[in-house]
Amino acid sequence: MNADGEEVDMPVPATAPDQGAPDAKPPGALSRLIQEALDEGFSYQQLADRSRDPESGEGLSKQYLNKLVNTPPANPPNPTQLRALAVGLRKSERRVKEAAAEQWLDYTATELAGYDEDVRIIVGHLAGVTKQELRQWRAMIEAAERAKRED
Numbered sequence: 001m002n003a004d005g006e007e008v009d010m011p012v013p014a015t016a017p018d019q020g021a022p023d024a025k026p027p028g029a030l031s032r033l034i035q036e037a038l039d040e041g042f043s044y045q046q047l048a049d050r051s052r053d054p055e056s057g058e059g060l061s062k063q064y065l066n067k068l069v070n071t072p073p074a075n076p077p078n079p080t081q082l083r084a085l086a087v088g089l090r091k092s093e094r095r096v097k098e099a100a101a102e103q104w105l106d107y108t109a110t111e112l113a114g115y116d117e118d119v120r121i122i123v124g125h126l127a128g129v130t131k132q133e134l135r136q137w138r139a140m141i142e143a144a145e146r147a148k149r150e151d
Contacts, residue, residue: 027072028072028102029099029100030072030077030085030100030104031069031072031103032099033091033095033099034047034065034069037088044065044066047089048060048062048065048088050088050090051065051088052084052088053083053084053087054083055083058081058084059084060084060088065088076104077100082096082100
């Protein structure tokens with residue numbers, strides 16, 4: 001009640017979600033990469049000591065690494081931080097960037113090993129077309145293959 005005797009709704013402070021709660025979100029891909037290194041026996045400090053961007057020399061703190069695992073920020077690490085993290089985790093820069101894209105952009109990269117950039121671009125384009133367009137592309141590709149065999 002306030003000074004005039006009127007009933008007033010009091011705000012309730014928000015609490016952090018319980019990590020064990022059924023609606024708790026599972027850790028993201030980049031968080032899991034760091035956790036895997038921790039599970040292998042490395043400490044946050046050891047990872048931080050190794051995590052230095054080869055281009056700028058910028059490093060990562062153990063507090064930042066802890067935050068990436070336990071309370072990931074709303075924004076992803078920047079390219080310098082991702083390069084440093086790749087060095088610290090002893091993973092390829094590409095793998096670390098893919099994990100960040102999956103965690104913050106809900107984007108899962110697919111690997112087309114053994115193909116050149118042109119093939120990857122074509123496959124990427126075809127992944128976003130309608131079924132009818134895909135049938136047309138398939139017919140053109142098959143016709144081209146038949147023509148090569150006939151020559």
